[in-house]
Amino acid sequence: MGAGAEEFAIRVDMIIDGFIDRIEAARDIINLASPVIKAEDGPRSVVQKFLSQLTYLTDEELEQFFALFQKSGEKSEGNDLPWQLRLLNSVWEEFKGKPWTSKLATDLHTMLRRPSRIDFLLESTVVSAVTSFEVLFSSLIASFLKVSPQALEAMSREKEREFSLRDLKGLSSIEEAVDLAISRRVDELMFGSVAEWRKFCIDKLNIKFEDLCSDWPAVQEIFQRRHVLVHAGGVASHRYVASVASAGRSVDVKVGKKLNTSEIYVHQTLDAIMSFGILLASSIGMKFAKEHESTILSSLHKLTYTRLLAKQDELVKHLCTAGEKIAVGYDDQLLFKVNGWIALKRTDPKAVALEMKQWDTSALEDRYKLAKMCLASQNDEALGLMKKMHSAESLSSEDVLEWPLFEELRNMPDYVEWSKNISLPFGISSILGKEFYLNPRTKTLHTEDCRLLGSSIKVGSLADYDPGKYHLCSICDPFPKQRKSIERAGEQSAAASTGASGDSRGPKGHSPGKPPAID
Structure with a gap:
């Protein structure tokens, strides 16, 4: 095409x-x-508003009506009528023969039959x-x-x-x-x-x-x-x-x-519906724009990751369960599996524990072994491997501080103490009149108030660099309107550098909880 x-x-x-x-x-x-709406349409709120309109009742009669309302909320044996009908019947019986009874019953019926907002x-x-x-x-x-x-x-x-x-x-x-x-x-x-x-x-x-x-x-x-x-x-x-x-x-x-x-x-x-629509669109895009399928999958992984950060676990489970079926390789399948397991652990830890007993990571890279340790709550071993990987720069500081996989580890005193010493070298850049901070190692841009900021080094304006080499922090989201253009520039740069294959992703370019980086 x-x-x-x-x-x-x-x-x-x-x-x-x-x-x-x-x-x-x-x-x-x-x-x-x-x-x-629930507060406004609750029985007590509705009846109180109704009472204020009953100007033809005396104070004593209003108290009688309110007592009937309170009693209507109490179910009795053999009386399964809704509270509205119980109240209407009680009012009719209590005030039968009064000159205004018919008007009260009519007004009450009109109020009670209004559809629930x-x-x-x-x-x-x-x-x-x-x-x-x-x-x-x-x-x-x-x-x-x-x-x-x-x-x-x-x-x-x-x-x-x-x-x-x-x-x-x-x-x-x-x-x-x-x-x-x-x-x-x-x-x-x-x-x-x-x-x-x-x-x-x-x-x-x-x-x-x-x-x-x-x-x-x-x-x-x-x-x-x-x-x-x-x-x-x-x-x-x-x-x-x-x-x-x-x-x-x-x-x-x-x-x-x-x-x-x-x-x-x-x-x-x-x-x-959201999961179904996204996956349908992604499937159609991958089928009829095959040279861009890695880009489409990358966007899907990024979406899944941001939803994990937002703790939309049911949506993530939907996306990952079906996402495995459209993945084009084992590495993509693992990304969906791990993200799905992270969401599942929040809602059903026992189910994840059973899955971990079956998952063999002996032949996989350390990032997957780390993922299994965290999902199986082997926290001491996981923290040890995390430190090792971070020291070897195979696990970024952003992952250490942000990745939902490490939620349990962040409650450990050893993690808290160790993570205090993590600082990120940032440079300062400018775009659209705003200042942004750059991590030269990971090529990630942040806002000045991002919680991932460490010390900063001035390195010039963004115009001095190829926009295709930058990633955007998912915590502070520096400039969402420019996110798409920068990512697309990166995709074009990657495609140009990889020739006809159009796929610059290798096994080491992935992290189970985050999308593949465009280098």
């Missing part, structure tokens, strides 16, 4: 970035709004997550058809001619005709079901959705739930129950009953 492959790889990278931003925005909204937020987030995936998928297919004319030609339009006379009159070039044809193909595909999308990817791309998910039935359920939320208000339909059951997932709701979309479910949905 040549230049077309490079353009395709860049386009895929941009699609992934936009997708991640949308999913993370949805996650931020949930995290920010959920506590506020937290449910609305959570359900909307599920719909938004699936919509974000649809945007990603349609963009990927459009980009694929753009660089694969034979695939576009093979997708014949059986129901009608490609272009009408009116269409032809409105087209000024072949490029416009191709863009219109691609738009129509994508629209036709997107109007289909997930099963049809899956078939398209198998037939045209040789990619199976189930290979890109740690739990494909769970992802199928998300798409089915989105359909129910949009078209049936979240009430389980025959189609939903049958589809989920046929996918091999247990169904815990009956037809006609409201689906429970909890906050836990929503966060699981965001992790599953």
Whole structure:
């Protein structure tokens, strides 16, 4: 593909970035709004607001009403009604015969039947997550058809001619005709079901959705739930129950009953959809821009590492489980395995302990032996090997201070005392009017307030150096907007230095917890 492959790889990278931003925005909204809405919509808050509107009741009657509210929260044997109905029934019985009883009951019923705002937020987030995936998928297919004319030609339009006379009159070039044809193909595909999308990817791309998910039935359920939320208000339909059951997932709701979309479910949905989308885009990028597959995998490793730092362990487990299936070599598989194990250890230490009993690192490099020691909680041995590797410069100071693999070691007094003596030689550089610090050995740029800073040496401006040789600190993230351009410059520099292979990565260029360096 040549230049077309490079353009395709860049386009895929941009699609992934936009997708991640949308999913993370949805996650931020949930995290920010959920506590506020829960407090506002809690039974006590709702009733207190309601009481302030009951100006036609005396103080004594208001106290009686509040007592009924408190009692409605207490379930009694043989009474399984929701608290709202229990309160409504109690109010009617208590104030029967009063001139305002009917108005009170009506006002109370109006207040209680209002849909839960937290449910609305959570359900909307599920719909938004699936919509974000649809945007990603349609963009990927459009980009694929753009660089694969034979695939576009093979997708014949059986129901009608490609272009009408009116269409032809409105087209000024072949490029416009191709863009219109691609738009129509994508629209036709997107109007289909997930099963049809899956078939398209198998037939045209040789990619199976189930290979890109740690739990494909769970992802199928998300798409089915989105359909129910949009078209049936979240009430389980025959189609939903049958589809989920046929996918091999247990169904815990009956037809006609409201689906429970909890906050836990929503966060699981965001992790599953985000992982699925990223891995699908990465797989398509690697398949149709083969000379850039190492770059795409490197980006995937970097993403996994940053999510480890953010302690998004469920997302990391999704990415790593499926990431192993698209890895192009044993070293990449090990990177995904180790990152996945780090996340798993945080949530299920016993499961990791069993895995470590089976993992033979005798023929592997020291970094993997160190990883096994840490994951197996052999902390004294691990600290000894860490010191040895750091002294030999096969383990960077950034790794020692930052890598989540060493979380347990950082609680050891010996580690705390030893790490105090670690200092990093930095030079000072300038870009966009800001000052940055450079580690000459690792070629990593940091901000002035980064916690990894040691003593500094002035070495001139960034303009004196090849930007392709620099890495950016993942702790302080010196200039995120420039990150992509600098990394791409590094990739081009690496490609130029390695000739036709386009792969400068060797076994010693990897660290199990961090992406391969571009040298």
